Amino acid sequence: MSIIYKGREIKYIASDLDGTLLFDEGHELEQEVYDVIEKIIDKDVLFIVASGRTYTNELEIMEPLKDKISFIASNGVTCYHKGKQLFDNVIDKEHALKIFELVNEKQLGHLFVSCNSQLYSASKDEKFIHHMNEDLHLYMKLVDDLNEINQPIDKISIFNEDGYQSVLPTLKDGLPDIKVVSSGNQWIDFLPFGVNKGNALKHLLKEVGLELEDGIAFGDQDNDIEMVSEAGIGFGMKSGTPSLKASADEIVTSAIEKLKEIVA
Structure with missing residues (x-):
């Protein structure tokens, strides 16, 4: 199984949390979001949470699916795939x-x-x-x-x-x-300079044998710019920062509605 969007085979989907899939600074997604991510996983597409939150906090939010997805945490400071930490950066x-x-x-x-x-x-x-x-x-x-x-x-x-x-x-x-x-x-x-979600995404994809053009990314803030601009297709939230929206290929009002369209 796979996902085809605009004639492109999608092999991964990376998404920010706060302001993109998660609102009001909560610590639990709407059930609809979990359900859509489950459908993405069922189509053999890698789902990647890419947030400014810590890995521990991401795990709490993604508890129902934590063993099925990958994580980019602290804005690209570290990332995990199948529970394995791939790298970690520090501030001097x-x-x-x-x-x-x-x-x-x-x-x-x-x-x-x-x-x-x-x-x-x-x-x-x-x-x-x-x-x-x-x-x-x-x-x-x-x-x-x-x-x-x-x-x-x-x-x-x-x-x-x-x-x-x-x-x-x-x-x-x-x-x-x-x-x-x-x-x-x-x-x-x-x-640290050079640390961002985009570089972390590159590292993670290399580990699993995928290319940047193989997928899509969603974000809303300046900390999402590198990831959104470098993914195969980058979606920026309408509520996002001007710089983020300028780096996106497409602007969307709702990330979950766009994901439902993509996975249908």
């Missing part, structure tokens, strides 16, 4: 300290860091802590000072209630040696 301590200093000095948002899927934060804001732990199930470990973390850091993020647009220019100007991308309406991620 010097760059991490620069990020902490700028964000704290200018009060640009709530900082948290990921170390092999364990999240740490030094925030004292109870509302933010509750949102991360209880609403998003991201379960941060609270520390007195992020500078004291001695584990390898694979991703640093901030949450800004007023939206990423209000602080993104300041961050990009102040951190020219670090990749700064929006990953949601209120979220910004810091990554």
